[in-house]
Amino acid sequence: MEKFVLTPPDGPPSDVERIKRESNYLRGTLKETMEDRITAGIPEDDNRLMKFHGSYLQDDRDLRAERQKQKLEPAYQFMIRVRTPGGVATPEQWLVMDELARKYANGTLKLTTRQAFQFHGVLKWNMKKTLQAINDALLTTLAACGDVNRNVMCNPNPYQSEVHVEVYEWAKRLSDHLLPQTRAYYEIWLDEEKVAGTPEVEQEPIYGALYLPRKFKIGIAVPPSNDVDVFSQDLGLIAIVEQGKLVGFNVAIGGGMGMTHGDRTTYPQLAKVIGFCKPEQVIDVAEKVVTIQRDYGNRSVRKHARFKYTIDRLGLEAVKAELENRLGWKLEEARPYHFEHNGDRYGWVEGVNGTWHFTLFVEGGRVKDTDDYLLMTGLREIAKVHVGDFRLTANQNLVIANVPSEKKEEVDALIKQYKLTDGKHYSALRRNSLACVALPTCGLAMAEAERYLPKLLDQIEEIVEENGLRDEEITIRMTGCPNGCARHVLGEIAFIGKSIGKYNMYLGAAFDGSRLGKLYRENIGEKEILSELRTLFSRYAKERLPGERFGDFVIRAGIVKETTDGMNFHD
Numbered sequence: 001m002e003k004f005v006l007t008p009p010d011g012p013p014s015d016v017e018r019i020k021r022e023s024n025y026l027r028g029t030l031k032e033t034m035e036d037r038i039t040a041g042i043p044e045d046d047n048r049l050m051k052f053h054g055s056y057l058q059d060d061r062d063l064r065a066e067r068q069k070q071k072l073e074p075a076y077q078f079m080i081r082v083r084t085p086g087g088v089a090t091p092e093q094w095l096v097m098d099e100l101a102r103k104y105a106n107g108t109l110k111l112t113t114r115q116a117f118q119f120h121g122v123l124k125w126n127m128k129k130t131l132q133a134i135n136d137a138l139l140t141t142l143a144a145c146g147d148v149n150r151n152v153m154c155n156p157n158p159y160q161s162e163v164h165v166e167v168y169e170w171a172k173r174l175s176d177h178l179l180p181q182t183r184a185y186y187e188i189w190l191d192e193e194k195v196a197g198t199p200e201v202e203q204e205p206i207y208g209a210l211y212l213p214r215k216f217k218i219g220i221a222v223p224p225s226n227d228v229d230v231f232s233q234d235l236g237l238i239a240i241v242e243q244g245k246l247v248g249f250n251v252a253i254g255g256g257m258g259m260t261h262g263d264r265t266t267y268p269q270l271a272k273v274i275g276f277c278k279p280e281q282v283i284d285v286a287e288k289v290v291t292i293q294r295d296y297g298n299r300s301v302r303k304h305a306r307f308k309y310t311i312d313r314l315g316l317e318a319v320k321a322e323l324e325n326r327l328g329w330k331l332e333e334a335r336p337y338h339f340e341h342n343g344d345r346y347g348w349v350e351g352v353n354g355t356w357h358f359t360l361f362v363e364g365g366r367v368k369d370t371d372d373y374l375l376m377t378g379l380r381e382i383a384k385v386h387v388g389d390f391r392l393t394a395n396q397n398l399v400i401a402n403v404p405s406e407k408k409e410e411v412d413a414l415i416k417q418y419k420l421t422d423g424k425h426y427s428a429l430r431r432n433s434l435a436c437v438a439l440p441t442c443g444l445a446m447a448e449a450e451r452y453l454p455k456l457l458d459q460i461e462e463i464v465e466e467n468g469l470r471d472e473e474i475t476i477r478m479t480g481c482p483n484g485c486a487r488h489v490l491g492e493i494a495f496i497g498k499s500i501g502k503y504n505m506y507l508g509a510a511f512d513g514s515r516l517g518k519l520y521r522e523n524i525g526e527k528e529i530l531s532e533l534r535t536l537f538s539r540y541a542k543e544r545l546p547g548e549r550f551g552d553f554v555i556r557a558g559i560v561k562e563t564t565d566g567m568n569f570h571d
Helices: 015-022 030-034 044-053 064-069 091-103 124-136 161-177 184-189 279-296 307-314 316-327 375-385 405-417 453-466 526-543 550-556
Strands: 055-059 076-082 109-111 117-122 218-221 235-242 245-253 272-277 347-350 355-360 389-392 398-404 433-435 476-479 493-499 502-507 518-524
Touching (some): 030 044, 044 055, 044 184, 091 109, 091 117, 091 124, 091 389, 117 124, 124 184, 161 218, 161 245, 161 279, 245 279, 279 307, 279 316, 355 405, 433 453, 453 476, 453 526, 493 518, 518 526, 526 550
Parallel strands (some): 218 235
Antiparallel strands (some): 055 076, 076 117, 245 272, 347 355, 502 518
């Protein structure tokens, strides 16, 4: 058997490594900083640590110039992200999220592409109260951000409904197992509340004192749906169901969407399947994969620190051999599976045991009330009578799940009363759209996304209609920067912000999430976008083969080259 010698990359540690090393297991000076009433902001070192606690300091960029003119500090506010493994929340938890959004945040709830809740606009003085209320609802923000394992995703509305409970339980167990063990979170936010199982001596048995080199993401897909974009994950698990029973998971490693404009050493990458494990082995597999990244990831250059770069530097076979060495047993051969799509199933879908699921279309994942659409109010009223659960989808939509037959009429009446939509009156393109938050709150955003994509889609839909493609399922995604929060280059059409009003346009990703797109046009604005899509959709309508997806068509027609691996993404 071939022997591999693995080594971490050379180079001095990045400044973030210093911050973690000096933080005393994520404490830093956060406690004192948050009590400082002189400023609404916090120092950068503490902001880096704040991410591990599930929050980022941001400012309202719409107000930035005016506040500078008035010699005021930026309009500082915090984004808070709540971990909900598998995207599942009880009606009681939904009501708490709703109340906190209106009481302490900007009056809206964001449903993220990682099936988590997100609040925006929380002021420094309200942070502790908000986090305590989240904890009281049996949810947490711990490790929702930072150099640790993030929210574990899983399919919220699978075709094999009876498998969902089991897959969800594994997602939850993975999430719990990989939570940081530090008591810092409980000391700073929960007044030193001691939780069961917390050791007396500070330790991080999985992460160590420096945690991971960068964030780490896990997702579980249940074929035929790849709605969690399993190949975009650092660790992707594909549920294998035989004769209606979950027999295990195919293991895929090394996915990640982020890159840096103009830097060809950075690129998105898809995870590669390396074998199969039984359900009871999956926690061990995940832990050992995480420890390999802990030991060999790049701690010098953060933009090269994701697990995908570790694998591409060391070699897939070497990483697999190291994994099996740490496990003390070998993965089995991968089992057959088949993905058909990565979208949601809208409207009412019958589950098992007399239950029903209703999937709502939530544009941009933003739950709010407007003058003509009381989405937030309607969901609040449903939560008051709902006895099942709510499931946040990986496509920023919401499933009112596990509605008993005897309750379906009551829930459906509220859906109709508040005109809550399954989106079926929209084009299939809009229903398959994703956008990150971007401006005004994200400090990394170079262009609009969530606020702009719906308006752009208004115009694109006219082109879609002209070409008879209204019901054609095509995925479209927009992000304000190249970091990949909306898994951008897995959209058959993708726009990545370069500057205000300008985007790089990518084409050619696979509809089922198994192929990356390729750069088609660089730094174009709305006029050029619409012109390009007018030509592309016209050709697609006339020249496509029966059943041919848009992403496959643009490759076959020679419009873009196929991306066969992230390492040739820029070719």
